Structure formats: structure tokens, C-alpha cells
Amino acid sequence: MTDLALRGPVYTLTSDPFLNPEADCAVYEPDGLILLRDGLISAVGAYANLRGTLTETVELRHYPDSILMPGFIDAHIHYPQSEIIGSFGTQLLEWLQKYTFPAEARFVDAEHARRIADFFIAELQRNGSTAASVFCTSAPVSVDAIFEAAGPSNMLLLAGLMMMDSHAPANLVNGAQASYDVSKMLIERWHNRGRRLYTVSPRFALTSSPQQLELAGALLREQGDVRLQSHISENRAEIARAAELYPTAAHYTDIYERYGLLDERAIYGHGIHLSEEELCRFHETGANIAHCPTSNFFIGSGLFDIARTKDSARPVTVGLGTDVGGGTSFSMLQTMSESYKMAQLRGISLTATQSYYLATLGSAEALGLADRIGSLQAGYAGDIVVLDPRATPLLKLRADSAESLDELLFALMICADDRAIEATYVAGELVYARDTAN
Ligand code: GUN
Ligand code: ZN
Numbered sequence: 001m002t003d004l005a006l007r008g009p010v011y012t013l014t015s016d017p018f019l020n021p022e023a024d025c026a027v028y029e030p031d032g033l034i035l036l037r038d039g040l041i042s043a044v045g046a047y048a049n050l051r052g053t054l055t056e057t058v059e060l061r062h063y064p065d066s067i068l069m070p071g072f073i074d075a076h077i078h079y080p081q082s083e084i085i086g087s088f089g090t091q092l093l094e095w096l097q098k099y100t101f102p103a104e105a106r107f108v109d110a111e112h113a114r115r116i117a118d119f120f121i122a123e124l125q126r127n128g129s130t131a132a133s134v135f136c137t138s139a140p141v142s143v144d145a146i147f148e149a150a151g152p153s154n155m156l157l158l159a160g161l162m163m164m165d166s167h168a169p170a171n172l173v174n175g176a177q178a179s180y181d182v183s184k185m186l187i188e189r190w191h192n193r194g195r196r197l198y199t200v201s202p203r204f205a206l207t208s209s210p211q212q213l214e215l216a217g218a219l220l221r222e223q224g225d226v227r228l229q230s231h232i233s234e235n236r237a238e239i240a241r242a243a244e245l246y247p248t249a250a251h252y253t254d255i256y257e258r259y260g261l262l263d264e265r266a267i268y269g270h271g272i273h274l275s276e277e278e279l280c281r282f283h284e285t286g287a288n289i290a291h292c293p294t295s296n297f298f299i300g301s302g303l304f305d306i307a308r309t310k311d312s313a314r315p316v317t318v319g320l321g322t323d324v325g326g327g328t329s330f331s332m333l334q335t336m337s338e339s340y341k342m343a344q345l346r347g348i349s350l351t352a353t354q355s356y357y358l359a360t361l362g363s364a365e366a367l368g369l370a371d372r373i374g375s376l377q378a379g380y381a382g383d384i385v386v387l388d389p390r391a392t393p394l395l396k397l398r399a400d401s402a403e404s405l406d407e408l409l410f411a412l413m414i415c416a417d418d419r420a421i422e423a424t425y426v427a428g429e430l431v432y433a434r435d436t437a438n
Contacts, residue, residue, distance in 0.1 A: 003059070005035050007031070007064075008031075008064055008386070010032030011356070014361070016365070017353045017357050031047045033045065033047040038428070039429075065388070070374055071426070073130070073374055075320055077135070079134050080116065081325030082116055086325075091300050101169050121153065127333075129330070130381075131158075133199060133229055133290070143186050143190070153431045158367065163200070165211075198227070200219045205245060221260060227368060230256065230261070233272060233278070239252055251275060254281075262285045264286030267367060268289055271289040272302040274309075279311075279316055283316050286317070291306065292320075293335060295328070298328050299326050306318065318358065320362065336358070382426075386423040389408055391419045394415065421434060
């Protein structure tokens with residue numbers, strides 16, 4: 001097998017810039033080399049230091065005018081909502097009823113599920129995302145379809161059956177015990193097959209009975225290394241309804257904690273309106289948050305306070321998610337841009353280092369995967385995005401006047417989108433090349 005080597009400017013995060021001095025958190029090598037073998041990075045460093053390892057069995061690809069960085073990791077996205085992206089005029093609870101539930105009901109049809117799943121995986125990779133935590137629907141074929149679609153490119157994908165047994169249309173509820181049984185069967189079928197990982201997925205407290213949350217907790221206890229994803233504290237009406245349905249809980253977070261759903265394996269979308277006490281529970285249990293700014297703006301949910309959430313006195317681990325189809329773009333660059341603007345409205349200016357961290361290593365940490373993805377280091381996956389900072393006339397004009405790497409990276413994340421994704425590598429193989437894609 002021919003090994004691959006990628007040469008060019010290499011940028012990677014190595015630790016959390018919200019908690020450590022920025023200068024210690026990122027590494028930039030203006031003329032770098034990444035050696036790939038068996039899907040992993042076997043070495044990374046300066047070209048001058050590693051060029052001696054380039055034998056004739058190594059295929060060298062040179063990207064002198066690009067930036068090589070870890071593939072983006074979308075920490076929260078719904079593949080069955082791909083078709084309803086950009087649906088007009090509602091906020092969360094009405095949006096679910098009017099657009100989301102009808103769209104999800106179509107995924108009992110395996111053919112439809114396969115078509116959207118194939119589109120979805122290609123669209124992630126076209127946007128430079130090399131791993132994602134994905135919600136399916138309550139139909140088991142929706143889970144099979146997305147895991148099958150991830151197979152050919154050997155993409156790291158977390159997904160699981162949507163568990164919902166109450167306060168939702170009859171064609172979407174799956175019953176507490178049935179959702180447990182089917183989840184268990186799907187874990188046996190898919191978990192740890194290749195790079196696929198199962199994530200237990202109760203939608204949120206509003207559509208799960210106490211019994212279903214109890215059984216979701218049982219799955220976590222019984223299955224060891226599976227993960228959990230859900231939603232929390234996104235919208236004021238949602239929070240009020242959660243309090244009505246679970247009147248003895250101290251707060252929204254307590255609902256999940258009571259059922260054993262709050263630990264380091266758990267990632268919750270949004271968490272915009274969490275109280276100080278709730279953030280403390282997240283910190284103490286190691287539970288994680290997926291920040292989804294394009295969705296929060298679009299559905300009108302509120303302004304996530306990243307500085308408060310990551311307060312170094314009790315930091316919570318945060319990753320970045322698109323939350324398509326509440327979110328409005330598959331592009332993690334666009335998502336970084338919106339998270340910058342949201343933080344601005346909270347009086348905080350996120351730096352480029354913080355933003356690229358959230359989209360790569362931060363998401364990896366929030367998904368409990370920072371030992372294998374989210375950074376370019378020997379032994380990590382060969383999941384790499386090649387960014388073209390001069391992808392459009394405007395980007396070229398801007399890039400040519402940038403006086404530092406930080407300035408260039410910042411302007412790129414504010415102004416760029418899928419056009420700046422020149423190539424995407426997954427597990428050491430090229431899966432998308434902009435200039436040869438049709
Ligand atoms: N809360 C519960 N379900 C959903 C969903 O599908 N999207 C969003 N944005 N929030 C949710
Ligand atoms: Zn969501």
C-alpha cells in the first residue's frame with residue numbers, strides 16, 4: 001500500500017485556549033509535512049525535518065498555498081432535517097411540530113433514508129467536516145442508513161435511534177421499552193464497527209416519559225463506552241414545559257441527572273439558558289455542551305454565553321455544532337462566524353485560536369474523542385481539511401492584506417464557506433477534492 005504525505009502550511013490546536021495561554025494551544029508550521037499510514041498520522045512536523053522519510057513508496061501531495069488543519073467535527077446535527085433547512089417563521093416548539101416531525105416521519109422509508117443519508121455524508125465532507133455526532137429518527141432504518149452511508153469513507157460517525165415516547169405525533173413515538181430494545185439491537189449491530197460509534201439519543205425531556213429516560217440511563221450503564229446526546233435549555237417555552245412535566249426536578253439539568261444521563265459521555269445541544277447551579281452540575285459530572293449558533297439565531301432561541309459556560313472557576317467542555325436543520329449551514333466556517341457574532345452580542349470577542357479550537361479539538365473533547373481526532377499529531381486519525389484562503393476574489397483580496405496568521409485565520413472563518421474547502425481527507429484517504437468534484 002502506498003503511503004501518503006501531505007506538504008504545506010500546517011495548523012493545529014493542541015489544548016484548550018479558554019483555559020490555557022493561547023500561545024501554548026496552537027502549533028503552526030509554515031512548511032509542514034503530514035505522513036499518513038493505515039488511516040493514521042504516522043508523523044507530522046517541519047518538511048525540512050521529515051523529508052528524509054519520503055521514500056519512493058510515499059505519494060507526496062503539495063498544497064503550498066493552502067492551510068492543512070484537522071477536519072472539522074460537527075458535534076450536533078440532525079441528518080433527517082437536511083431537507084427542511086431554512087424553513088420560515090417559527091420558534092422551537094412550533095418549528096418541531098410544523099416542519100421537523102413531518103420531515104422525520106418520512107424516514108420509515110428505507111429508500112428515502114438512504115438517499116438523504118448519502119447526500120448528508122457527502123455534504124459534510126464537502127464542507128470539510130470529517131466527524132459528526134448525528135441524530136436520526138425513531139425509525140431503526142434511519143440509523144442503518146446513516147451508518148451504512150458512513151461506511152465507504154470510513155468516517156468517524158456517532159449516531160443513534162431517536163428515543164421519543166410522548167407528546168409527539170403517533171407515527172414518531174417508539175414506546176419506552178421498544179426504544180430500549182431497538183437501541184440495544186442497534187448497538188450490537190453498529191457500535192465500534194469500523195469507526196462507527198453508537199450514541200443513545202433521547203430527543204429531550206419534553207418527548208420522553210420518566211420510564212424512557214430511565215431506560216436511556218440503563219443503556220448507558222449497561223453498555224460501557226456508548227455515548228449520549230440530547231437537547232437542553234434551548235428555548236424559554238421548552239424550559240417551562242420541562243418544569244411542568246417533571247415538577248419535582250430542581251431544574252432542567254436535574255431531570256437528566258436523576259436518570260443517570262449526566263456524565264462525561266453525555267453531550268447536550270444548546271444549554272443557552274442554564275443557571276449557574278446547572279453549569280456547576282455539568283462541570284462536576286463532566287457532561288458536555290454542543291454550541292449551535294446558526295440554529296440559536298435562526299430559531300430565535302437566545303444568545304449562548306460562551307465566556308460564562310467556560311468560566312475557568314468551573315469550566316464546561318464545549319464543542320461546536322451546526323444543528324442542521326434548525327441550523328442554517330453545513331459549514332463549520334460559517335458556524336464559527338456566527339459564534340463570533342453571538343459572543344460579540346455578549347460582549348466577548350472570540351479569537352481565531354478559540355474558534356478553530358471549538359470546531360476541532362473542542363468538539364473532539366466534548367465527544368470524548370480527543371485521544372484520536374481533533375488535532376494533527378502522530379497516532380491521531382488522518383482526518384484533515386485543506387483550506388484555500390484565496391478561494392474567491394474577495395477572500396484573495398483579504399488574504400493578501402493579512403499581516404499575520406491569526407489575521408488570516410480570523411478573516412477566513414468570518415468570510416469563508418464551502419468554497420474554501422479545497423480537499424477533505426478521512427482516515428488518510430482523499431474523500432473530496434473541490435477542483436475535481438462535479
Ligand atoms: N429540541 C428537541 N428536538 C430538537 C431538534 O430537532 N432541533 C432543535 N434545534 N432542538 C430540538
Ligand atoms: Zn438539535
